[in-house]
Amino acid sequence: MRTGFARRTLPLAATAALIGGALTLGIPQPAAAAVPDTIPLKITNNSGRGDQVYVYDLGTQLSTGRQGWADANGTFHAWPAGGNPPTPAPDASITGPAAGQSKTIRIPKFSGRIYFSYGQKLDFRLTTGGLVQPAVQNPSDPNRNILFNWSEYTLNDAGLWINSTQVDMFSAPYAVGVQRSDGSVATTGHLKSGGYNGVFNALRGQSGGWANLVQTRPDGTVLRALSPLYGVETGGLPASVLSDYVNRVWTKYASTTLTVTPFADQPNTKYFGRVSGNVMNFTNSAGAVVTSFQKPDSGSVFGCHNLLDAPNDQVRGPISRTLCAGFNRSTLLTSANQPDTNPADFYKDAVTNQYARAVHAQMADGKAYAFAFDDVGNQESLVNDGGPQQAYLTLDPLS
Template identity: 85%
Template sequence: MLTRIAFRLLGAGALVGALLTLGQPSPARAAVPDTVPLKITNNSGRGEPVYVYNLGTQLSSGRQGWADADGGFHAWPPGGNPPTPAPDASIAGPAAGQSTTIRMPRFSGRIYFSYGRKLDFRLTTGGLVQPAVQNPSDPNRSILFNWSEYTLNDSGLWLNSTQVDMFSAPYAVGVQRADGATVSTGHLKPGGYTGFFDALRGQPGGWANLIQTGSDGTVLRALSPLYGVETGALPAGVMDDYVNRVWQKYATTTLTVTPFADRPGTKYYGRVSGGVMNFTDAAGAVVTSFQKPDASSVFGCHRLLDAPNDAVRGPISRTLCAGFNRSTLLANPDQPDTTTAGFYQDAVTNHYARKIHAQMADGKAYAFAFDDVGHQESLVHDGSPRQAYLTLDPLS
């Protein structure tokens, strides 16, 4: 089963994204090569140079580092305190209308791309500090950039587009499968980029404050609502009304969670008592409990909605997280709710995620950490990939 977990980079001190974790291997297939070609196509229409970075954890050794254009691994040197500049790991990207092919090694990592300027990466004694543009002093704040996440291992390739941390320079991902068929996801609708920012500006309640612009007023990105709450751009109580109504409802009603689509007989039953939502199994034993979550816990799927990679609390928590972000918990006491027509219908909801999904050509996105609940994620996968694709799309 494919899940996503929020993680903190060593030494970074801030939630910076989500990566893939993998469950049981797929059935036997043709051996997955040590590297897979990634064709990067620049359809942005922009004239600036593009810089590409392939950063991650080498799965065979657990070491952090970067890959060169041929997929060769380079471990990061020791860092310092304060952080020291990382080696220049940039790869020249394609010019407008052109393509460049690099090779992806067996990493759990990210493909970064930036327009016009190279990104500034630093190293601490604990590892790599990646860009954290919610920090006003981050040197990358004024750069237009984005990233994709991937894992390549014995079970194949998982490659996604993500908006978990921010919505910025648009792109799509794809994979050519072993049978030659190609699948892709992550493209916006025509006008979807500006449409998203226009919609966010029109959403009352502080949501427009998520937008960051350059010194010339050019839009660079919108921060995720988690960072909006952490930086004060969004009110800390932005989700309180909905959470309070959920807690009130399930003081007298049972919330049934069936976290595994392939195990419909595994169910947990939630009731609020004494301000705590307790979940019991079929035998009536309490298996886990949740304090009433705040907006940070909801948007980040962490803290009071922590989701360990286990068999009980994690699956229940990720279901709750999806229900809170999509505002389906009041409308449906059987979760997860996978009926997309019912998502984001309450006035109190994750409007950032709502507006992103509304602008996606196929409706799929990773707008919060567990947006894969109900298969709403923008992810491609194949057990024997021939080639992967990253397409830089227009900012229009």
């Protein structure tokens, strides 16, 4: 188990504006009264499964910064003090709808996650540092054999952002939605017919260790596919799985300039990358070096962290996000101008993020959060609105 949320969680997008996949601070903040303290979340169970569903709304209360959970009425409850070793968290579960039914709860102004599980409650613990999240890449995690998933969301005075995420794993399918202030409804996250099994079949058919991402129960029931980052960390994927592509990129840009234009609304803001001494240095239009990157390893690429760390600033972060997307989508060799935002160009190299390729290929609208900065070029499975009337979480069939 681990503390904290995924390496790239939705709250970042809720405090910034998504412009061409890059984050820029300072979006207009409407009056607090524009968004009520809670909004309804309609949960519909179209899974076709007979298992009891349990729902959890966990996160950080934005008005106070306290961590805790919300009950079905949207009332906030702070976590009690934890311990070392971790102590059991209070039961924050909400009984979800039966198959073919819907249930509406209320969600407060949170930055957090909505978990759901089938057939068994999740095991949450508290340390002295806060909530311990499930970490099913660990075989001894108590949630390892539970079928579950989660959505990330932020509800604040500027509106609602809610996504379907596969950054950590691909598992029980679901879609999210929002009813906008004009009454229209936007949704994302639905798979194509047969898409759930299609993702697992694609990974199993891919040589090089990708099949090892698929986790099953002892009885053979498929539970999830781990992200390739966890595949590398647990040894299921070789640490060198992306090395060939990274080496080719580094070779190319030793003699060619990589031009990064990270902000779609600022076409004159460009950075220029060249490899020298095994380091890619980026200069601005005045020729000054603004940031540098050592050659990333596979884990840094898959996680968009470590050697591809992306602080929430206006220079290194936007460049790193662009590089991360280019490496995962294998577009850095086909175009020296990045980001490449044309999905027809993605995942064409033999060495690529096969997990992200498989997930995107099975999404009904092609959108997914299959790696941390899949929002570069607006490829993410995210809906948002400044005046949300209602949110939706739809549990889809496992087929």
